[in-house]
Amino acid sequence: MEFLYFPEDKMEYFPGIIVVLFFCVIAVIVTRMFIKISKREEAKFDEQYGEKMNINDRQNKQDE
Numbered sequence: 001m002e003f004l005y006f007p008e009d010k011m012e013y014f015p016g017i018i019v020v021l022f023f024c025v026i027a028v029i030v031t032r033m034f035i036k037i038s039k040r041e042e043a044k045f046d047e048q049y050g051e052k053m054n055i056n057d058r059q060n061k062q063d064e
Contacts, residue, residue: 007013
């Protein structure tokens, strides 16, 4: 089992831990950014087409 390497000096783990934490923080930031942009686009869509969708909903309910 030579392919497994567990260093005696535990200080060798720190660079890997730092890289993983860095990428986790970046992933959280990007996810929050996507959510924020998505909400902004949803509000813009509702502002632009909201009234038309409400009219269509009312017409569909009347047809039933």
